[in-house]
Amino acid sequence: MNVAIELERVTKIYKGKKAVDDLSLKVERGTVFALLGPNGAGKTTTISMILGMKQPTSGTVKLLGGDPKDIQVRDRIGAMLQDVNVIDSLKVAETINLFRSYYTKPQSLEQLLRISGLENEKDKMASSLSGGQQRRLGFALAAAGDPDIIFLDEPTVGMDVTSRQLFWETIRAMADKGRTVVLTTHYLEEADSLADRVVVINEGKIIADGTPSQIKAETTGRVISFTAGASVTTDSLSALPGVKKVEWNGHRATLHSADTDRLITLLIERRYEMRDIEIQSGGLDDAFQALIQQKGDQ
Ligand SMILES: Nc1ncnc2c1ncn2[C@@H]1O[C@H](COP(=O)(O)OP(=O)(O)OP(=O)(O)O)[C@@H](O)[C@H]1O
């Protein structure tokens, strides 16, 4: 494996509390890697340590085989942090050009304005941009050096649907060029559609690691839904073996179960009044929630 990032037994303690807990991880070059987890899981802390902005309490971090603070390493990475600070006195184009000047082989200003969708804002003061536009500027700055690895911490927060779609296309194009993309997100559909590999962390520890479909499979979050006849009650459905949860939307019932094959057989055998039956695997969102809960219960 051609390793882009390597963490070995990394721990970060803030005021006696572990934000990152004995985390070991290797990220292969050329992958789109998503770090998922609830608020406070340790995502930003992990990224900050990979970038050399925070020092681990213990353990080692290697970025492109070297020290994250190494100048040759820095030239090949770009990062968009969770809080983008714009420089008040500069225009959008000036800000981008400043960042371009930090790198040996920067992308063109035009290209950066295009991928961030900021062509019409280039002469505006950076500080006058809306929240979503500032995120997009942050993305342009992260991409300024045409980096081998780009880090994006909650990149699409506050972006509208169009910006988000442009952003996703850009990420895919970067991945197609063999770049490594590391992103954190709460939008699980984002990880599902973009990432080759997803690592879920909670309380500073890895609780799942795999492709989005592997993670979905691990949690076996499948559902059966149908339009129910008047005789069908929540109590009788909840009492069926293997039913984890029953939800209603008007007359439509949705049953969550680990074994939908068995459940559908039971429903038919017991002659439940059902129309328009659908069986689906749960979305990544459900899988994610289930995972966190499951591990929390252990
Ligand atoms: N500078 C700091 N000082 C003290 N505690 C901190 C500091 N930064 C983070 N923490 C704590 O470390 C834990 C992990 O925080 P972190 O910001 O890494 O989480 P996160 O996964 O990025 O969350 P979010 O989804 O909200 O961005 C939290 O409990 C947080 O309160």
Ligand SMILES: [Mg+2]
């Ligand atoms: Mg964070």
